[in-house]
Amino acid sequence: MSAATRQQPGVLTDEELTSLDAHWRAANYLAVGQIYLMANPLLTEPLRPEHVKPRLLGHWGTSPGLNLVHTHLNRVIKARDLDALCIWGPGHGGPAVLANAWLEGSYSETYPDVTRDGQGMARLFKQFSFPGGVPSHVAPETPGSIHEGGELGYSLSHAYGAALDNPDLLVACVIGDGEAETGPLAASWHSNKFLDPVHDGAVLPILHLNGYKIANPTVLARIPEDELDALLRGYGHDPLHVTGDDPATVHRAMAEALDTALDRIAAIQHAAREQDAGERPRWPVIVLRTPKGWTGPAEVDGLPVADTWRSHQVPLSAVRDNPDHLRQLEAWLRSYRPEELFDDQGRPRPHLLTHVPEGPHRLGATPHANGGLLLRSLPLPPLERFAVPVDKPGATLHEPTRVLGDLLEHVMRATADRRDFRLVGPDETASNRLQAVYSASGKAWQAGTLDVDEHLDRHGRVMEILSEHTCQGWLEGYLLTGRHGLFSCYEAFVHIVDSMVNQHIKWLRTTRRLPWRAPIASLNYLLTSHVWRQDHNGFSHQDPGFVDHILNKSPEAVRVYLPPDANTLLSVADHVLRSRDYVNVVVAGKQPCYDWLSMDQARIHCARGLGVWDWAGTEDGSREPDVVLACAGDVPTQEVLAAAQLLRRHLPDLAVRVVNVVDIARLLPSEEHPHGMSDFEYDGLFTPDKPVIFAYHGYPWLIHRLAYRRTGHAHLHVRGYKEIGTTTTPFDMVVRNDLDRYRLVMDVIDRVPGLAVRATAVRQEMEDTRLRHHDWIREHGTDLPEVADWSWDG
Structure with missing residues (x-):
């Protein structure tokens, strides 16, 4: 990431403010249009019921805030020539992310029939949450996305996974305040203790507080600001607060916060890379408070809507049947002054695109969000180097995962310069007999150390944290941005990530049908310390049911392997590490096990x-x-x-x-x-x-x-x-x-x-x-x- 800084951070000229506000209004207009319209996209005639979709689906409440973030990220990306990726945690804000992709042109490049003009705008509107169209949330179909709308709580761990071993990448992560209440998100704040400012990129969390979930207030929006500030500082961040409902004021404050944050990030990386600063940095975080449903209807049917939970989804729900709702919708759309934003052909006017980056710097066009484009094959060695000799079945015993550990040590060593392989797990690498990897790479760690500690390494690529959610999120983000990895876990506790792997499998199944999405490395699980060898830990550690869960999922995307000895485990591991677009579950023991097959026999048996x-x-x-x-x-x-x-x-x-x-x-x-x-x-x-x-x-x-x-x-x-x-x-x-x-x-x-x-x-x-x-x-x-x-x- 460029270390360049602005001479006057955050100071917007009137011209810049006008351009940014126009872009934001255009994105808001497009977001509303996607939720409601199936015809008359430019309001060239009075709005009639038949112009409105028969089923109104989508989420408006978070969209204005996401549009604000996207607009201002555009500015800093272009001004600083950044490589950037954004994780949109409020994934149901699909209208906003789609709107911005269309404005910047990446959507039309991905889907040429959705042109950047009035005809394409009509298609953009109609297809949204419509049969044969696209989902209502950020999804695999969305250019620039690596995060599914149903993945509530995983955004920040995905962001850190994307930043690992990507030293020139800025990963912005918008965290919804409902999402911030989840356990996975709460644990993932600690990821900053594992981020290496020398070899990794930067993560900029943007905590978007608009006050409400579906029907209730959110915790972080209702606690006093000084308490929230103390919480974030306790997590190791330096918070920057942006609050308001006046667009001009918020634009100026957001510009200042982003510039300040990026200047701090550049200083942190410079100190680590050029001056070998050893202290754990305090990374910035932006707290953005804007009204829920900002710029939408203030009141509907006599009830307050804007800045309440009622704006969460569709503020005007009876537009086809209620003339008052139809009038309100038209007034709402015209309040953005679309004639100032789009020309007669429906094309965005040049002034609102002033701060939009070009080419792969656009958030919707970054190759990091289509990781298969960046993926390189792993340098896997011949398995004979690690195979155990088997002259006859059952004559010798080995610990299968310990044998596998030797193979993984080679992979870790062979990728030392490339830095595109990570081993993750919840404090169990050595317990699972994989500790050979430590001779090639220690455990990533940026917090304090003691003399009794072993294998901790500021630049390590073994990731251990006692949060299966965080391990899973890191690895998913890492894989989705074009790298390789393995998740080692006790069999009974991998269930903790059941819902996370669900979403990843759905993602893979969908991307297989998108020709522009290149295949990514498979998500590989090694489940060990399994049910039959947890006699010492007892009932709480005995559960082999993850396999059942996985085999309920899309057959095209899931594979389950149960190798019976060390050589078959090597053969299976070689296969899954080479594979693409799968979730592979490998169940193997760590206790001494008889060797049944030679390496050649194991290969043939596993192939069958x-x-x-x-x-x-x-x-x-x-x-x-x-x-x-x-x-x-x-x-x-x-x-x-x-x-x-x-x-x-x-x-x-x-x-x-x-x-x-x-x-x-x-x-x-x-x-x-x-x-x-x-x-x-x-x-x-x-x-x-x-x-x-x-x-x-x-x-x-x-x-x-x-x-x-x-x-x-x-x-x-x-x-x-x-x-x-x-x-x-x-x-x-x-x-x-x-x-x-x-x-x-x-x-x-x-x-x-x-x-x-x-x-x-x-x-x-x-x-x-x-x-x-x-x-x-x-x-x-x-x-x-x-x-x-x-x-x-x-």
Whole structure:
């Protein structure tokens, strides 16, 4: 970002004030027109009911304030030759952001049929919140946006994510005062303790207080200003306050506040980059107080509207049916004096575009809001450098995530100069066995340090804060602006970001249908410290349901992988880090786990997504299997292999097929998911009529839901987590949920025709062992020796 400053910050000439005010009025006119009109955009004839949309949708209340911010950002961007991006937190202010994109010309460049003239204005108006048109909020369809209107509370963390490793970028972030009440937003104020003024850009929060949410006052607008000021100073900011309802006064104050803020930012960056200043800076924040629904109808049907919650959405709701409302709407529109703003052809008059930047400096045209244009492939190394040797299945053990940590350390080191890869997580990098990355990059930290601290680094690219919301927001902002990353989290607590990932998936699904949006790096989750190895932390840490949540979403945008060992985890990680436009969920353990597949075998197995492990079963190819033992997940895989071993020992004539599933979506029909299997493939693998005992990592009902249309579904029996948890031994967790090897053998005996009578003694032995386990752990506090010391001897 340019360090240039104005000689007289914030002092507007009369000519500048006139131009800025004209631009603001034009944006307000266009915002109102989008909410109401479907014809007669320039009011060339008296307004009639048929000119008005039959359904009035949209949000007016926040739009005038957003138009003011956009107008003044234009001025400083052009004057200082800035690269800038704006995050519009009040995302329902879509009319404002669309209006400004149209005024600056970026909208017409993106959508050539919406020309910057009267004809294009008519299209702009009609399409807004209209069937076949565009949403009422800031959305993927909006040029310059990386933030969806439904993402209430995420704007500031998105802004910081966008600024990371973008040293020349200014990220303005408008925060609505309703949004400011959310937990995610409250935590994200602390992001300034992680922003490196040397390698990162600057974030300028603009807290827009207009007093109301949908129907209630907002907290930050009603507390005394000195209390709010103290709160923001406590967060580490230097506040600048802009307050008023007189346009000329507010214009001058806003110009002064922006210039002062940008001068301070330039000074902070200069001190850090040129003078190696080590103290954490106090970044500016602007508090903008303007009336809700500013410049709109003061009163409707005898009730106050402007500067009240009634202006939140559509102030005049019965325009087609109520002549008084129609007259008020026309007067409202004409109050902006459109004849001064647009020529006879509907084109913006030159004087109101004086301060609009050009080319990619326009907020609607910045490539940072279309991050795929800036994206470079990660320098991923050959996996053989990190693979564990596997001469035969089950002969050795490794901690899968620790092996992955070595790969991530290489990626972190290989991107040291590019600075386009970040690892984020809530205080769990080392806990999740990924600490190898610290040798390539420490943990980002700008606050105080003590001698006992480890791996803290002012310039680090490992991001840890005990707020899953903030981690998610940082990473989303980082990815959306053209970089790569990985989110590592305890499995049970990733649910905290359920609603955030919802919005990101919706964003990805929409952008796939917008040819001008270039693909971005996938949002990759590594979920570890999972349900079956949280026996020490107990019930509160045991929840595998994030996978269920993800698989409810758009099949084209979501993928779920359950690698059973270290080499399959490496293969999956390589795949997801190369992928684009997905949300990838990878579930893998951090505890010692048997190595089942060599690197070559792992690649092939992961590419298929599932397959038969011939070496684990007892079918000889001369006949169909009597039973299929299927598994997905590292612990279920071990239990299935242990069960297969018991069956081989006790029922050697039984033909057992073992199937391991890595890509859980493979179970879906091919017409329902791109990774799904045809019925022909599914029946060939699982058989159409033989019992299938499926040991699954998560809630068993998910597997039934995925496979319910298959021919053999009636023969499918799934074991998984049944919400039975506690603090206990590792093996007791699987016993309590009937996922253990002995229960699986009993399931085989119960379901294979003829075995119930022939294998009664075997079944009784399995049941007795479970009972012995129950007594043993209560006496010794450890698992049975034959479980604790088990190994594969196939």
